[in-house]
Amino acid sequence: MSSKTFPSLNLERELWAQGARFIIGMDEVGRGAIAGPVAVGVALLDSQDQRVETAWPSNLKDSKLLSEKARNEILAPVQTWVSGFAVGMATANEIDTKGIVQALALSAGRALDSLLQDASLRQAIARDGAIIILDGSHNWLGAKASGIPVIVRTKADRDCVSVAAASVISKVERDNLMIGLASSFGEYGFDGHKGYASEAHIQAIRTTGPSSEHRHTWLTKILGDGQLSFEE
Template sequence: MPYEPPTHTVERSIRATTGAKIIAGVDEVGRGAWAGPVTVCAAITGLRRPPVGLTDSKLLSPKRREELAVELEKWVTAHALGHASPEEIDQLGMTAALRLAAVRALEALPVRPEAVILDGKHDYLGAPWRVRTVIKGDRACVAVAAASVIAKVRRDAMMAELPGEYADFAFAANAGYPSPVHKAVLAERGPTPYHRLSWAYLDALPRWRHLKKVRIPADAAELESGGQLGFDF
């Protein structure tokens, strides 16, 4: 079914009420995966007309997402990616890991945003960022939709490039999410270095549940400076 294209309505509202002109749309991918990082993209688009077909990445075919991501990376004013590794997710919990990835993305932009549009209803970013949360922002807001597509395509590519010794897990197809193939191979071979070991899925795997980690928060300053990442970002 057709969907209404995203607009700049929220961006215009923020400009009118706050005076902010540099506004970043932020979206994440990988929150529900069992393996791989959580990835956040921050995109600045201004008020220009977006590429035809832009919408929430989940509504696009893989082929169209990849085509659109290439187009978007040339079209946006600026964009940057931030990641939190499986190890950091285990240490911090998902909410704090999302914030870490988002801050990394925002601070990697060539200009500091004066306001941020965050997809969803929960502000996991917080001060000092000026945040507007928008439910289904990846469908409603141009900048968030652009961030959604870029984040999804780039994270999928990272998962597809994991070492060949883990090919049985079909990460190129499932991107670390719990597909039937992923579940079956996980039960047989156990978790890889790219799996999140504090997650409940291990409770259902008698052979491997001894590997489950109890979350012990790490030093935030150490993680902000890079910490030990499970991926070469």
């Protein structure tokens, strides 16, 4: 396996060695889309779970490096391997009203709230410690980290198995939501581009106008002067 492609437990092991029992990998998906929600996934690894070191799927990697078919196939093994997982989302309207950074924090807070519903897990984290590994270059979590320290790492979705797991879980859940929306908004092709700015998607908006699932504040420039960097 190339270390440039496949993640490892190296950072997680370092953090465990520093005394934290739990690692929470966190990654977002949908930040650059022009329709649909932004989603944040969390994947929990417990150092006391023996499966953590031996049972992660050998083909697990950053969701962006996997085909849609491969992501769907690996989802169940990933969910079985991690000690817990959750996905939080913020709607297109929330993105419009709050801005993308606050929407990301809102999504993360919802994901953490869902993960920490289990009282015994909350007690274990309070007693034994946890650290969040956040993919990216800056901490957009703010107060939404539920009191848990945050480590920010560029390319963590590529390099850290906990974050790679979170990336797959959040990507598949958001993709499935967009596929479901296609039945109500068939003219936009959400099941194909998943809300990103493909050329066909932009043409559909020009022809039909934006839907309630579009990020209207993001479309002003697109619909006004036609400037757009297409993303497949």
